[in-house]
Structures are given as C-alpha cells and as structure tokens.
Amino acid sequence: MTQNMERTGVSRRSFLGGVGVTAGGLVVASGPVLWQQAAKAATVTAEQIHLTFGGDPAREVVVSWVTPTSVSNPKVIVGTPAGGFGRAVEAETRTYTDSNNGIATITQHASINGLHPDTDYVYQIVSDGETQLSSAFRTAPEGRAAFRFTSVGDIACGDTAYSKASLNAAATAASVEKFDPVVHLVNGDLSYANSNQTFQPQVWEEYFDNTQLSAANRPWMPTLGNHENEPGNGPQGYLSYQTRFTLPKNHSSDFEGNWYSFQVGSVLFVMLDNNDVCYQIDTGTYLSTGDSQILTGYSGGQQLKWLEKTLREASTDTSVDWIVAVMHQPAMSTSGADGADLGIRQNWMPLFYRYGVDFVLAGHDHDYERSYLVRGTDSGTVMRPHVVSTDLTSVNSDEGLVHLVIGTGGTKGHDDVYQTGTAGEPTETINVSGTATETEDAPWSAVTDPNATYPWGLGVFDVDPGRFPGDKTTMTFTYYHTPAATASTPYPAPVEFDTFTATRTRSDGFGFRQRNAK
Ligand SMILES: [Fe+2]
Numbered sequence: 001m002t003q004n005m006e007r008t009g010v011s012r013r014s015f016l017g018g019v020g021v022t023a024g025g026l027v028v029a030s031g032p033v034l035w036q037q038a039a040k041a042a043t044v045t046a047e048q049i050h051l052t053f054g055g056d057p058a059r060e061v062v063v064s065w066v067t068p069t070s071v072s073n074p075k076v077i078v079g080t081p082a083g084g085f086g087r088a089v090e091a092e093t094r095t096y097t098d099s100n101n102g103i104a105t106i107t108q109h110a111s112i113n114g115l116h117p118d119t120d121y122v123y124q125i126v127s128d129g130e131t132q133l134s135s136a137f138r139t140a141p142e143g144r145a146a147f148r149f150t151s152v153g154d155i156a157c158g159d160t161a162y163s164k165a166s167l168n169a170a171a172t173a174a175s176v177e178k179f180d181p182v183v184h185l186v187n188g189d190l191s192y193a194n195s196n197q198t199f200q201p202q203v204w205e206e207y208f209d210n211t212q213l214s215a216a217n218r219p220w221m222p223t224l225g226n227h228e229n230e231p232g233n234g235p236q237g238y239l240s241y242q243t244r245f246t247l248p249k250n251h252s253s254d255f256e257g258n259w260y261s262f263q264v265g266s267v268l269f270v271m272l273d274n275n276d277v278c279y280q281i282d283t284g285t286y287l288s289t290g291d292s293q294i295l296t297g298y299s300g301g302q303q304l305k306w307l308e309k310t311l312r313e314a315s316t317d318t319s320v321d322w323i324v325a326v327m328h329q330p331a332m333s334t335s336g337a338d339g340a341d342l343g344i345r346q347n348w349m350p351l352f353y354r355y356g357v358d359f360v361l362a363g364h365d366h367d368y369e370r371s372y373l374v375r376g377t378d379s380g381t382v383m384r385p386h387v388v389s390t391d392l393t394s395v396n397s398d399e400g401l402v403h404l405v406i407g408t409g410g411t412k413g414h415d416d417v418y419q420t421g422t423a424g425e426p427t428e429t430i431n432v433s434g435t436a437t438e439t440e441d442a443p444w445s446a447v448t449d450p451n452a453t454y455p456w457g458l459g460v461f462d463v464d465p466g467r468f469p470g471d472k473t474t475m476t477f478t479y480y481h482t483p484a485a486t487a488s489t490p491y492p493a494p495v496e497f498d499t500f501t502a503t504r505t506r507s508d509g510f511g512f513r514q515r516n517a518k
Contacts, residue, residue, distance in 0.1 A: 046108070046125040046132045048208030048244075050215035053183065055248040057140035057264050058117035061219065062246040063091075063110045063125065066208070071127035076110035078123045081136070085124055096243040099232025103201045109246040117142035135216045140182055140264040144321070144465035144473075144506075147265050150176050152458035153187025153225065153328060153363020155409035157206035162199065164192035164227075167485040168456045169410030170210050174491040175482065177214040179460050182264055184218060187363035187406060188225025188274070188328025193240065200230055204240060221247075224258060224273040225328035225364065229295065236275070236295055247271075252302050259303050261310050266321035266465055266473065266506075268314050270357070274329040276303050277343040280431040294434070296343065304347055311355035318508045321473045322397075322463070323357045328364050332374075332385060332403045332428065334442045335365035336417040339429035345383040358397040358475070358504060361459070363407035367415040368457060368479055370447040370498060375400035382430045385444050392446060397475075397504035403444075406459045408481070414455035418448045447498050449481060454495060457481035470509015476501045 046065040054060025063076045074093060079085035091110040097103065108125075115121065118141040124134045141147055156162075158169035176184045191207035193200040211220060222245060229237035238258065248260040258273045275295040314320045331344040352360065353375050373395040374385035388400040395402060408414065419427045419439075426445040429437045449457075459479050466473040480494035 047212075048205060049125065049133065049135070049212050050208055051137055051217070051219045052221060052245060052247055053140065053219045053262050053264075054111060054113065055262065057183070057219070057262050058142040059113060059115045059139065061112050061115060061121075061137055061139060063112065063123060064244065064246055065108050065125055066205070066244075067106050067108060067127070070106060071108075074108040074110075074125075074127040076112060076123050076125055078112050078121055081120055081122055085122065092246075094243050096233070096239050098201050098240070099230070100197050100200060105201050105204070105240070105243070107243055111246060115139045118145065137217055137219075138182070143265065143319070145265045146465060147182045147463050148179065149183050149185060149264070149267075149461050149463075150179055150181040150458055151185040151187060151326070151361050151404075151461070152176075152406050152409040154189040154366050154407040154411045155186065155207070155211070156192045156411035157203050158210040158410065159206040162192070162203050162206065163195040164411045164413070165206075166410055166412040167487070167490060168482070169207075171482060171485040171491050172410040172456065172458060173211045173214045175458055175480070175494050176220075177217065178494070179458075181218060181460070184214065184220045185269065185326050185361060186220055186222040186409075187326055187361055188223045189227040189363060189407075189411065190222060190225070190241075192227045192411060194227050194230045194237070197231070200233075200240065204244065208244075221262070221269065221271060223271045223326050223328055224275060226275060229275060236298055250306055252299070252306065255299055255302060258299070259306065263320065265463060266319065267463060268320045268323045270307065270310060270323060270325045272307065272325060272327045272348065273299075273303060274327045274341070274344055277347040278329045278341045278431070279343045279433050280329065280338060280341050281434045296434075307348065308351055311351055311357070315355040321465070321504060321506050322359075322475060323355070324359045324361065325352060325357050326361045328362060330362035330364055330403070330405045331360060332371055332442070332444060333362075333365050333369060333405050334418045334426045334428045334445050334448065335367050335369065335405070335415050336419050337365045337367070337415040339365070339431060339437065342382055342430050342432045345377075349377075349383065349385070352401055357401050358502060360401060360403045362403070362405050363409070365405055365415055366407045366411060366413055367405065367418070368408055368447075368449040368481065368498070369405040369418070369445060370479070370500075371403040371444045372446040373397075373400040373402055374444050381440055382432065382438050384440060384442070387444050390446070393500050395500060395502045397502045402502065404459060404477075406457075406479070408455065408457045410456055414452075416450050416452050416455055418445075418450060449479075449497060451481070454481035454483055454497070456484070457494065457497065466506050469506060471506050472503050473506050474501050474503050
C-alpha cells in the first residue's frame with residue numbers, strides 16, 4: 001500500500017479543491033481542504049488504524065483510525081472470538097488542518113472500556129451501517145504476570161518517496177508483530193513528517209498504513225521526538241500527534257498526550273517528552289521555515305512535577321515491581337550522531353535514581369547502545385552516570401538502572417559509529433546548550449553495535465514476575481538487529497545480538513523498601 005506513490009501525492013490522493021500545483025510541482029494551499037482517495041470515493045474505508053491502551057490497560061483499549069471523508073456514526077463493534085461481535089462503542093471525531101498545505105485530516109477514536117484482563121477480543125470499524133474492517137486485540141494482564149513488550153524509536157514512513165524513509169520501516173512493523181508483544185513502545189520520531197513539510201499529512205498516512213499490520217492488533221504506545229514538532233501545527237507543533245493519538249491522561253492544564261504513564265502487570269511505563277528539557281536544537285528541519293519552535297522549558301515545570309509525583313507514588317506502590325522510562329533524546333550516548341543531552345541528566349536522572357527507575361529507553365541516535373548498571377553521578381563531570389557494576393550478563397536492578405538507546409526503527413539514515421578517545425576508550429558528546437557541547441570519557445558504555453551489516457533492529461523484553469511476595473522478579477532483554485530490507489527481501493529475519501537479565505526484589509514482600517533505598 002505504501003510503495004508506489006509519487007512524491008507529489010496527487011497520484012494517490014485526489015485533492016478536493018483549494019489546492020493548486022505550481023510549475024515546479026509544489027502543492028500550495030489556498031484554504032482548508034479535505035482529501036479523498038479516488039479509488040475509495042464510492043465507499044468510505046477506514047485507514048491508518050492503530051490501538052493504544054487507556055488508563056487501565058487490562059480493561060481499556062482505544063481504536064483510532066482516519067476516514068478519507070466525514071462519516072456519520074463512526075463506531076467500533078467489539079466482541080469475543082467465541083461469542084462474536086457484540087456492543088457498539090461510538091467514536092469521537094477529531095479533525096485538524098495542516099498549516100503548510102491546508103489538508104484536513106479526519107481522525108476517529110473509539111475508547112472501549114469495561115474489558116476483561118488478558119482476554120482476546122475481536123472488533124469491527126463501521127460507520128453508517130457499513131462494515132469496514134475487522135481485526136483483534138488482547139487486553140493486558142492484571143497483577144503479576146509473565147508478559148513481553150518491545151521497543152524501538154526512529155521509524156519513518158517506509159515510503160522511500162519521502163525524506164528519512166526506507167523499506168526498513170516496514171520490516172520493523174513486521175518484526176514487532178513477529179515477536180507478539182502485549183504492547184510496543186515507540187521511542188519518539190515516528191513518521192518524520194516534519195522532514196517533509198509540504199507533505200506532512202501524507203507522510204503520517206504512509207506511517208500509519210505501514211504500522212497498521214501490527215498496530216491494529218496490539219497497542220503501540222508513543223513518545224514525542226523532535227520530529228513530531230511540526231511548524232505551525234499547534235503551540236508545540238504537536239497538533240497532528242495529539243489529534244491522531246488518544247493516550248492516558250496526565251491531567252495537565254494544556255498538555256494532554258505529551259506525557260503519560262500506564263501499568264501492565266507489575267511494570268509501570270513512564271512516557272516522557274524530552275523536547276521539554278533538552279538543550280539540543282534540531283536546526284535541520286523545523287527551524288528552516290523560520291518558524292522557531294524551541295521547546296525547551298515549554299511546560300513550565302509541569303512535566304517535571306508530574307514525573308516526581310508519578311515516581312514517588314510508584315515507589316511505595318506494592319503492585320509496581322519495575323519502572324521503565326521511555327523517551328526520545330538519550331541521557332547517555334557515545335554515538336557520533338547527536339549524543340547525550342545535559343537537560344535530561346539535570347531534570348530526569350536524579351528522580352530516576354531516587355525513585356528506583358530500572359530501565360531508560362531512548363532513540364534519536366540511529367544505532368544501538370547499552371549501558372552498564374549505573375546510579376548517581378561521577379564528580380567533576382557533566383553529570384556522568386556512575387557505574388555500579390560491569391557485569392554484562394546479569395544486573396541487580398535494586399542497585400541501579402540500565403540505559404538503552406534503541407533508535408533503529410527503520411529511518412533511512414543509520415549511524416552505527418561510536419566515539420572513542422586516543423586510547424580507544426569510549427567517549428561521548430553531551431549537548432550542554434543550544435549550541436555548545438562537551439566531550440568526556442564514557443566508562444558506562446557496555447555494548448554498541450558498529451556492525452553496519454545489521455543497521456536496524458528492536459528490543460524485546462520478557463518479564464518473569466516471580467512466584468511469591470518478596471520473591472525475585474526478572475526482566476530479560478534481547479536486542480535483535482536486522483540487515484537492510486530490499487524489494488526481494490522486505491522482511492529480513494531479526495538476528496539476536498545482545499542479551500542480559502535484570503533482577504529485582506518484588507515490592508510486595510516484608511522487605512519492601514529496596515526501591516526507596518536507591
Ligand atoms: Fe530524533
């Protein structure tokens with residue numbers, strides 16, 4: 001569905017008024033328009049289908065999709081494989097108009113509540129009585145249960161007509177589906193729409209049509225990256241993202257969807273917007289329009305306050321064994337690309353150490369890197385994380401956290417080059433302001449993947465909840481990398497590259513104060 005479109009977009013979509021094509025081929029807008037796929041004009045068809053969890057992943061799933069035209073009574077009919085389709089859930093319609101080309105995108109969101117934990121459901125998307133598409137999903141388990149989740153950032157849309165896209169984005173979606181996780185985490189930089197400013201809605205369409213083969217069957221939970229910032233689309237450039245996703249509430253005054261948390265089994269996922277705290281400015285994309293959207297500090301401390309409250313409550317919650325923080329720009333990275341950002345170290349990391357976060361997942365650099373177990377800061381450095389253990393095969397998460405850069409989701413440019421000093425020791429660049437960087441040794445760097453034969457990949461986590469209160473629970477992480485996808489081999493097989501097991505003490509035993517002790 002995504003491979004044969006011309007760059008202008010007009011071969012795939014028929015624009016309904018308000019848009020002209022210049023002699024140079026650029027599409028120019030003269031007012032809000034709806035766009036309609038010519039082949040679908042006679043029958044409305046849902047597209048760009050993707051699932052997210054609601055605030056309670058064991059009981060709430062949101063089905064989101066786009067309709068090429070306005071429809072009446074959009075809804076989801078949900079049921080069970082054995083019982084067939086049953087109740088109807090009305091969808092909320094939300095529309096936004098892209099500031100650059102005036103295209104209006106019509107999104108639909110059906111929030112399904114009252115589901116049962118760890119249960120298979122079937123669903124149909126319908127409108128005006130027309131049955132459109134059917135698929136299935138499974139709710140999250142409740143309580144301490146074994147389950148799998150996956151993680152990767154920096155995906156792009158998979159249609160090579162667009163900047164930053166490659167065939168590997170499609171391969172990543174297939175890989176996620178192959179590993180059959182309860183939930184997939186997207187570590188920011190989803191479609192790279194803002195690298196294609198004249199075609200932002202079209203790029204989003206390609207992204208969602210590409211990920212639909214997995215995201216229609218299981219929740220893909222996103223975080224914001226620098227490429228979700230679209231000039232002119234909302235105060236932070238997030239209007240497209242916010243319109244297209246329905247995410248758990250953070251109860252902020254103006255920033256719903258920008259950060260949030262949700263719990264699956266005994267794992268609390270904390271999804272953060274690093275654009276709020278990063279010093280690094282992406283001068284290569286959105287600033288080129290002259291529409292400066294430097295986001296550092298935009299929430300006025302609201303996100304930091306929310307994070308501190310969320311982590312403090314989790315630290316005394318006897319249902320939470322693991323805390324996984326998901327973000328885009330990394331706090332630690334020896335990559336020769338963008339490197340680490342001091343703003344994350346200053347704002348988030350002290351809270352992560354204090355309240356016992358176990359994993360920090362990032363992207364942004366288009367490569368893979370694993371840290372040793374770290375906790376606290378080395379003196380005389382740019383808040384360099386302090387190494388607690390150099391054990392490569394097992395870590396004690398009661399004593400620190402592991403930071404992972406997994407920015408290998410398929411975007412065209414891959415990095416795979418890591419910095420070293422004169423003696424071959426790992427070094428990293430830290431962004432310390434909008435324009436300045438510092439470089440220092442990175443003894444925390446445990447594993448990198450400089451093998452350019454396998455530029456892409458994803459992370460797979462398997463949770464073993466343990467057997468009884470106060471028992472040990474484990475999380476085994478494996479990074480699978482993949483060779484380049486080609487037209488003849490669109491879905492190359494993932495190859496195991498790096499694995500280790502983290503162990504921590506369950507929080508429901510008499511000895512529970514380990515997390516606070518960090
Ligand atoms: Fe990025």
